[in-house]
Amino acid sequence: MTATHTPRAHTARRQWAQGLTVFAAVMLMIAGLLDIFRGIMGIAEDDVFVATRNYVFEFDLTGWGWIHVILGAVAVIVSLGLFQAAMWARVIGVGIAGLIIIANFLDLPYYPVWSIVMIAMSGFIIWALCVARQDVTADSFEQPPRNV
Template identity: 65%
Template sequence: MSSATRSAPAGTGGPSGFAGGVTAFAAVMLLLAGCLSIFRGIMAIAEDDVFVRTPNYIFKFDLTSWGWIHLILGIIAICIGLGLFRVSLWARILGVALAALLIIANFLSLPYYPLWSVVVIAISGFVIWGLCAVHRDDAPIV
């Protein structure tokens, strides 16, 4: 293959500028979603009076349980977000899976803190887009 047909200089092995930028964007957004989930978890564990109670919601859960779920998901999101800065395949796969879990968790807890849930759902959607839309030319496609 001639050097004119390659997208990156020979021997670099790194992501192209756009692919690296989108992955860095997804990493930062996942770190932000993780921080928001940790804060939400701490609020739910420490003080249940901050949240709105919806009496006729199908998915009724104890807010302390939701707090622990969000806290654990947030800690995992930060760990995976840090792994995304290394542009590793395991972090990309786990990042997409965790962002999907964050969307589900925030959808189920939507009536307790609606605006915050919608913000984290949107951020998680951007993370999934960022991790799936662009890839390195030399990396395997999952």
């Protein structure tokens, strides 16, 4: 056996993949919760948001609020599936994180710094979900066998 095919290397890759999946699940849950709170602020028409004029993608603040609440709720549900290492959650998680990036890009003039933070956070979520191979995470979150 080569050094990359030893049981120890396989276990290390599995632990790395499981760690990335947990990272993505936690980050997606946090992003979802923060998006829900941001949406509630928009629906309540809070004074936190910047009023912009002549913006191409201009929506009513309440409309943006509902978009963020819906994306956040779906993100929280998908993150629960990621904790179970479900393949559907990985695929939908990448899609939801992409939609969060798009929504925050379009929402950039209203709340610029936070939009950039959410874009970066969603980028890390997409990276973590795409870099871990499914065959390595297929064992879900089982404990690796112990050497006796």
